[in-house]
Each structure stands twice: as C-alpha cells, then as structure tokens.
Amino acid sequence: MSQSTGGKLLVDCLIGLGASKSFGVPGESYLAVLDALHDTQGALDFVLCRNEGGAAFMASAYGKLTGSPGLCFVTRGPGATNASIGVHTAMQDSTPMILFVGQVGTDMQGREAFQEVDYHAFFGSVAKWVTEIDDVDRIPEILARAWSTAISGRPGPVVIALPEDMLTSTTDVPALTTASRVHEPVLSDETLSEVTSILAEAERPLILMGGSGWLPKGTQAMQVFAQAADIPVLAAFRFQDLFDNHLDTYVGDAGVGMTAATKELITSADVILAVNVRFGEMTTDGYTLLNVPIPAQKLIHVHASDRELRKIYVPTVGIHAGPNAFAVRLAQQAIAGPWATWRSDARAGYEASFDAPAQPSPVDMVAVTAWLRDRLPSDAILTNGAGNFTVWPNKFFKFGPDQRLLAPQSGAMGYGVPAAIAAKATYPLRTVVCFAGDGDFQMNCTELGSAMQAGAQPIILILNNGTYGTIRMHQEKNYPARVSGTTLENPDFVTLAKAYGFHAENVSTTEEFAPAFERAMASQGGAILELDISPEALTPRQTLSQMRAAAQKAAQ
Numbered sequence: 001m002s003q004s005t006g007g008k009l010l011v012d013c014l015i016g017l018g019a020s021k022s023f024g025v026p027g028e029s030y031l032a033v034l035d036a037l038h039d040t041q042g043a044l045d046f047v048l049c050r051n052e053g054g055a056a057f058m059a060s061a062y063g064k065l066t067g068s069p070g071l072c073f074v075t076r077g078p079g080a081t082n083a084s085i086g087v088h089t090a091m092q093d094s095t096p097m098i099l100f101v102g103q104v105g106t107d108m109q110g111r112e113a114f115q116e117v118d119y120h121a122f123f124g125s126v127a128k129w130v131t132e133i134d135d136v137d138r139i140p141e142i143l144a145r146a147w148s149t150a151i152s153g154r155p156g157p158v159v160i161a162l163p164e165d166m167l168t169s170t171t172d173v174p175a176l177t178t179a180s181r182v183h184e185p186v187l188s189d190e191t192l193s194e195v196t197s198i199l200a201e202a203e204r205p206l207i208l209m210g211g212s213g214w215l216p217k218g219t220q221a222m223q224v225f226a227q228a229a230d231i232p233v234l235a236a237f238r239f240q241d242l243f244d245n246h247l248d249t250y251v252g253d254a255g256v257g258m259t260a261a262t263k264e265l266i267t268s269a270d271v272i273l274a275v276n277v278r279f280g281e282m283t284t285d286g287y288t289l290l291n292v293p294i295p296a297q298k299l300i301h302v303h304a305s306d307r308e309l310r311k312i313y314v315p316t317v318g319i320h321a322g323p324n325a326f327a328v329r330l331a332q333q334a335i336a337g338p339w340a341t342w343r344s345d346a347r348a349g350y351e352a353s354f355d356a357p358a359q360p361s362p363v364d365m366v367a368v369t370a371w372l373r374d375r376l377p378s379d380a381i382l383t384n385g386a387g388n389f390t391v392w393p394n395k396f397f398k399f400g401p402d403q404r405l406l407a408p409q410s411g412a413m414g415y416g417v418p419a420a421i422a423a424k425a426t427y428p429l430r431t432v433v434c435f436a437g438d439g440d441f442q443m444n445c446t447e448l449g450s451a452m453q454a455g456a457q458p459i460i461l462i463l464n465n466g467t468y469g470t471i472r473m474h475q476e477k478n479y480p481a482r483v484s485g486t487t488l489e490n491p492d493f494v495t496l497a498k499a500y501g502f503h504a505e506n507v508s509t510t511e512e513f514a515p516a517f518e519r520a521m522a523s524q525g526g527a528i529l530e531l532d533i534s535p536e537a538l539t540p541r542q543t544l545s546q547m548r549a550a551a552q553k554a555a556q
Contacts, residue, residue: 004175006136007032007167010100012175013143015044019071021426023047023058027075029102032167034073047425047454052079054418054447056086056099060157061383061406061419063095064212065426069150069158070095076102077117085412088126090157092410094212094278096150097157099127106134106163123159132161136169140176147179153305154278155212184304184322187329191319195273195300196333198317199229202271202298204342208254209243210236210283211276211323213304218324219401221331222275223247229335231273232346234262237282238394241405245398251346252353254283257391261349263289271298276323278303279312280409287312302326354396360543361534364510365389365463368531369396371514372433378402380431381423383458385416387437388469388538396540414443417460421447424526425456431521432458438490439468448500457502457526459517462493465533473538473547480551497528504528 004012010033014022022044026034037046049055052074059070070090074083080101090097104116123130129149133142146158187195199205207226219242226233226249233243237255244250252262266272266289277283284290290297293314301308301315302323309318319326356366369392382397383406384390390407399405406419420434441462451457472486497504503523505516507530520527536543 003170003172005032005036005167006133006139006169006171008036009136009139009171009173009175010143010162010167011036011040011044013140014071015040016176017143017147017179018068019044021045021047021062022071022073023049023055023062023422024073025049025052025055025075025079027079027102029076029104029164030073030100030162030167033100033162046073047422047450047456049418049450050446051444052082053085053414054444054450056083057089057412057415057418057444058422059097059099060086060090060093060095061415061422062426063090063097063150063155064093064406065381065404065423067151067213067215068096069147070097070422071100072097073100074102076104080117080119080122084123084126087123087157087159089408089410089412089415091126091128092280093408094154094156096155096212098146098150099157099159101159101161103132103161103163106165119159119161126157127159128156130159133163133166136166136171137173139171140173144176148182151213152182154303154308184325185320186325187319187321191317192329192333194317195319195330196335198271198298198300199231199273200335200337202337203339204269205231205271205273205337205339206265206269207231207233208236208272208274208277208283209233209323210239211278211303213276213323214242215324218327219243221324221327225327225331225333229337230340230343232265232343234265236277237280238405238407238409240394241399241403244401246400248347249343250350251343252350253394254285255394256282257395258285259349259353261346261352265346265349266290269297271300273300273302275302275326276304277301278308282409356396356540359534359537359540361537362508362510362532363513365392365533365537366396366540367510368392368513372517373398375517376403376433377431380433381406381420381427382433382435383407383416383419383423384435385437385440385443386411386413386470387440388473389435389437389440389463391540392463393435413440417441417444418447420458420460421451421454421456424451424458425454428456434458434460436460436462437469438462438464438466438493439488441493442490445496448497448502451526452501459520459526460528462528462530463533464490464493464530465535465537466490467535469535469538472535472544476544476547477551480548480555493528493530502526502528504530506530506532508532
C-alpha cells in the first residue's frame with residue numbers, strides 16, 4: 001500500500017467523511033496539513049482567515065447552518081487560545097465543530113516548549129471531547145470518533161491536538177471513505193401514548209423548541225402537529241428560525257428581552273412540551289419561570305442527549321429521543337383540547353410585540369426592520385453578534401420556513417461578521433445580512449479581508465451609536481449619569497469598507513435606508529451600510545434619558 005503523511009491522511013479522511021469547507025489561520029505547527037490542502041480545492045476548500053477567533057466563529061456558524069461539523073485549523077499556543085471563543089460559542093449553541101490545533105512534537109511535550117499548551121486542561125470544560133493524536137496510524141479512528149461525537153446527542157465542539165511529528169510521519173493506513181449513518185434514538189409506542197395523553201388532558205399546553213440537530217423533516221413535522229392540535233409554540237433563545245413565524249401557532253421566543261406576555265405564557269401553562277431544549281439561563285429568565293428542580297407545570301422534556309434530562313429540571317416525563325424522530329412520530333397523532341382561546345391570545349401577544357414607538361434616532365430601526373420583513377428573500381440568512389442592537393433581528397423580524405438566524409447563545413460580541421462570511425461562503429447565491437453594533441463590528445472587522453479573498457461578501461448593517469450600548473444601558477440603570485468606559489471613537493466605516501472592496505454608504509435618515517439597501521442588494525461585492533443611530537435609542541421602548549431619570553428617582 002502507498003505511504004502518506006499524517007497530514008495528508010487527515011485531510012483525506014475529512015473528505016471521506018463528507019467535509020467540503022474549512023476555516024483557519026496558517027501556522028508552522030501544521031504545515032503538513034496545509035500542504036495536503038493544496039490539492040483539495042473544490043473538494044475541501046480552506047477559507048483563509050485573519051484571526052483565529054474569527055475562523056472559529058466561522059466554523060461554529062457553519063456547523064449551525066449545515067448540521068455538519070464546522071472545521072477550523074489553527075496553530076498552537078496563541079492560535080488555540082484565540083480560537084477558544086469559537087469553541088465556547090459552539091458548546092453553548094450545541095453546534096457541531098472540530099477544532100484542529102497544532103502542537104509541539106511528542107519529543108518535546110511536558111517541558112513548556114515554545115507555545116506548548118495542555119489542551120486537555122485548557123479546553124476540557126468548553127468542549128465535548130479533547131484528544132491528541134499520538135500514533136499516526138490512529139488518525140482514521142480518531143477522526144471517525146470526533147465526527148460522530150460532534151454531531152451526536154447534544155451536538156458540540158471537539159478539539160484535536162496535532163503534534164508536528166504525527167503530521168510528518170508516514171503510514172500506509174487507508175483513509176476513511178464514508179461517514180456511517182447513526183439513527184436518532186426514538187421513543188416507544190408506550191411513551192408516545194403517555195405524551196399524547198398528558199397533552200390531551202391539558203388546558204393550557206405549550207410547546208418549547210430549540211437546539212441544534214434539526215432537519216427539515218423534523219421542523220416541518222412540528223409545524224404540522226402544532227397547527228393540527230392548535231397548540232402555541234415558543235422558540236428557545238435565538239432559535240426563532242426553527243418554526244415558521246408566520247403561522248398562527250407561533251407565539252414568540254423565550255430569550256433576552258422576553259416580553260411580559262411570554263413570561264406569563266410560560267408560568268401559566270399547565271403542560272410544557274420542551275423538545276431539544278437545554279434550559280439555558282436566557283430561556284428560563286434566570287431559572288425563575290420554572291421552579292428548580294421540580295416545575296409547577298407538567299414538563300415533558302425530549303432531548304437527543306440523556307445527559308440533558310434531569311440536569312436542571314425533573315420532568316414529569318423525560319424522553320431520550322432525537323428531535324426529528326420524535327417530531328415525525330408526534331405529527332402522526334391527533335390531539336384536540338379546549339385551548340383555542342389560549343393559543344389565539346398568545347398569538348395576539350406576539351403580534352403586539354411588534355408595536356413600538358418611533359425611535360428618537362436619525363435612523364428609526366422600527367421602520368427599518370418593518371421594511372426588511374417585507375423585502376428580504378424567503379431564504380435570507382440573518383446573523384448578529386451581541387449587544388442591544390440584536391433586538392432588531394431577534395425581536396422585530398419574522399422568520400419564514402427557509403430563512404435562518406445565526407446568533408450566539410454565548411452572547412459573544414464579534415460573532416455576526418464571521419458568521420455572515422461563513423454563510424455566504426457556504427451559500428453564495430443567498431442573501432446574507434449581518435446586524436452589527438459599532439463596537440461589535442470592530443471585534444472582527446479584519447475578517448472583511450477574508451470575505452474579499454474568498455468572494456464571500458455579505459451585506460452588513462452597522463448600527464453606529466458611538467457606545468457599547470448594552471453596558472451603557474446597565475450603567476445608566478445602576479450608576480446614572482456616570483458614564484465610564486463605554487463611549488467609542490470610531491473610524492470612518494465607509495472608507496474602511498471600501499478599502500476591503502465592499503460597496504459602502506452612510507445612511508443618515510430613515511428615508512435613505514430603502515434605496516441604500518436596494519443598492520446593497522445589487523452590489524456584486526457585498527455591501528456595508530453605516531446607520532446613524534442615536535444613543536437615546538438603546539431599547540425600543542425606553543430612551544437612555546428615561547432610564548437615567550428612573551434610576552436617579554429611585555436613588556433619591
């Protein structure tokens with residue numbers, strides 16, 4: 001059998017597993033892998049990034065968008081530590097990802113050699129599995145396990161350290177040629193009967209769905225069931241794109257900035273069917289909407305990972321089943337009950353959430369997002385990082401069945417731009433729109449170079465209010481009129497964008513937005529629109545001055 005280096009074997013295995021896209025920053029610690037990638041253009045492409053944090057965000061976003069592990073290659077030491085933010089985000093998002101990290105040779109380990117890091121210790125709490133290749137012949141075995149670990153159960157990130165000598169050593173072990181198909185765990189007929197009985201006996205049932213690993217057949221089945229049973233559906237934090245928001249059974253999302261109506265919906269429900277939800281802090285409003293550990297509501301908790309069942313809440317019924325397998329079986333059941341008014345009231349509460357006053361700002365985002373709801377294509381992809389500006393794509397946009405939202409559960413600033421680039425690199429013909437605050441944008445604006453080089457240039461809306469808005473909001477609420485460390489002096493964003501080959505404009509009034517966006521849509525090289533936003537418009541329904549006045553009054 002022919003000999004190949006460990007680096008080539010690794011790349012050949014990834015192609016055999018079905019990988020077609022990777023992201024990274026080059027490093028001397030994995031030169032043999034880069035050499036192997038030289039010959040894989042069109043089969044396994046390498047998107048060259050400017051910072052490992054941006055590369056890891058791209059891989060995480062790719063995993064969320066496609067359901068296939070996002071691949072990221074970084075060098076040892078500083079490269080790995082920079083990339084850790086993407087690993088943490090993938091873990092919080094429950095998205096499949098594999099981070100390959102260069103490592104010092106096996107003959108130098110344990111001496112604190114140049115850029116040496118103990119990756120088991122460093123990534124142990126933020127990854128599903130951390131391992132290191134110590135035998136070139138085991139590369140296929142380790143990659144098969146890594147791929148399976150990343151996509152199975154609760155999907156998440158895997159970290160694989162690559163000692164230099166393992167990549168340059170030769171072997172005649174054959175590469176993987178296919179990824180085995182592992183079926184989701186399914187529920188029994190007895191369990192399905194119990195679920196339908198509990199739902200049928202309810203007066204105020206509620207479906208809560210979220211998480212990764214959904215397939216079109218699963219989300220469509222959930223919609224079929226919810227519509228037929230007329231049961232209201234809430235999306236978990238930043239999973240609004242799992243259910244058609246235009247259907248009358250969709251009643252909003254449980255996340256940051258949760259409305260009073262949504263909180264009341266959760267606390268008043270007598271049965272909650274939670275499918276693929278891990279019950280994070282944001283979805284539960286700090287674990288206050290359901291009692292810990294035993295909720296007042298009857299809870300049916302369905303998850304692909306048995307480790308998520310009873311982790312926080314003790315359910316009435318805990319079901320170890322994949323979301324798609326569960327949804328398909330559930331859609332075959334006929335359930336009806338006296339909850340038509342309950343569902344219609346919940347929908348009315350959701351619709352009312354779009355009623356917000358005109359904003360005290362040169363560009364009014366209430367008007368802008370209303371226009372985008374009507375204008376964006378039915379398969380548009382929206383991305384955002386973290387900050388108060390995320391209220392606009394998260395709370396004021398209605399996602400259709402083919403539209404997607406890429407937004408970090410981890411609350412990481414700087415995610416939106418790399419995520420948009422990854423989305424555009426994956427689906428070049430789809431419209432990709434990134435919402436970014438001025439501070440958020442500057443966390444990874446250097447990745448505009450990656451977009452230019454890869455020909456993956458999205459539309460980026462920079463909401464420029466000259467401040468770290470979320471922190472300023474909390475400052476005014478807790479230390480009114482004592483502004484410290486939150487005011488930003490920004491560059492000329494339009495000039496910066498043009499330097500990277502983007503079409504760019506400043507939008508100084510609401511009326512200028514629609515024609516500017518049409519020009520952005522027509523641009524072949526992506527576009528960046530800088531929107532003039534007043535700091536007064538930090539939240540849709542309370543101005544900065546009102547926050548400050550309320551805090552000062554409370555302190556008197």
